[in-house]
Amino acid sequence: MEQSKIQQIKQYLQTLELPKALSTKEKKYLQREAAKFTIYKDTLYRYNTENGIIRKVLNKKEAVEIMYAYHQHPLGGHMAYNNTLHKIAARYYWDGMAQEILEYVKRCHQCQLHGKKTLNEELYPVPVSVKPFDRIALDIKHQDQCASKQQQKLHYSYTKKLYVAMVALQL
Template sequence: MANYAFYAALRHYLATRTVDAAIDLKKVTRVADNFIIKDHQLFYTGPSRQYMRLVILSDEQKQTVLKECHNKPGTGKHCGVRATRDRVIAGYFWSTLKKDVEEWVRCCHQCQLSNTSKKVSPVPPPIKVTEPWDVVGIDVIGPLRETPRNHQYVLTVTDLFTKWVIAEPLQTSSASEVAPALVSKLYMFGMVRKIISDRSREFVNEALNIKHAVSSAYCPQTNDQDEWTKQKMKCALRRYVSEAQNDWDVHLQAIVYGINTEKQESTQYSPYFLLFHR
């Protein structure tokens, strides 16, 4: 309630340059330059004034924002504390934001159900890439719970330069279904110089006029970035399937959107920004 009174006074000050006698004038004026009013709403801009973040006041508004940025498959996909915090900070502001995000993620039931222990593997040497869509990693995830459209697998294609992910639901993991799906996805951005995959017959390259570097069958993380995509996608699907049951394929592209708009630790940018520069 104290925060609400302060921000109400701040909003009144920005509109009228006056404050109620019960409000500390110095406290209001000290931060006033970091806020603006637009369309009758209060926004935090910070000293740089380059970005506007909507000031959230009520607990109901906070819950709505946290659900949007953590629980939904497209914008949230049950990502961790850091990714959820980055999404919230990108558009919203309140004084206890970081603490509330940590608490929300910690108490998330779906995240608790899907969290599993992770074995630490040696980090392989990075694959050298020089530009977008030079080298991609591919994999097939599944079998998953069968959907009404008979989908049980997901083909993933990851650009190793931008970390951009493409995904396509499949009914089977057979070469006859994987190959045309892969070619159709590569046509979106043009054919690549090299494909990285595990040693699997799904990824036959006779139909593809490109090099196919086969990862070691005994070291699935040789293609480290694609293994990261696979684990990220499996985690998001696992968390969402438990909520949406057997319609995960309907929401697959929303999950992919969430991955592509999430800032990556390795690049400090989102794949979307690196690919489209915005």
């Protein structure tokens, strides 16, 4: 929703008159969208009927300031995309905010230097055996701490075709 759409919604909510330049389809769309918004003290808010959250609608300049405050400011903490989005979305709204926050975090120089690195490791295929029972799977379920540290039971299960057994081992 570009700035003119937000202005149209605000104008419609203040006057309850639809712009005459719009087509019938656009007028219905504007009415549907306006039902999600309200005005309080000349400020536009968007509310969600499912959870009752009311969020202030921001223009582009305010959105940039909020992204800075919630991400780059010393109190923002350079949180990753998801945390930054959830912190901002709890109080503010603008159309396309998820994509803009993603781009903002991607452009953050400090996050690129010190952020979590994506590892692209090579995958190693597991060879398929042609003989039955050639390979046995072993799943470690849990490790119990006994009274003495020397006696630990390790529970594991192994599978042979349809047979599953639980065995306790002393280490």
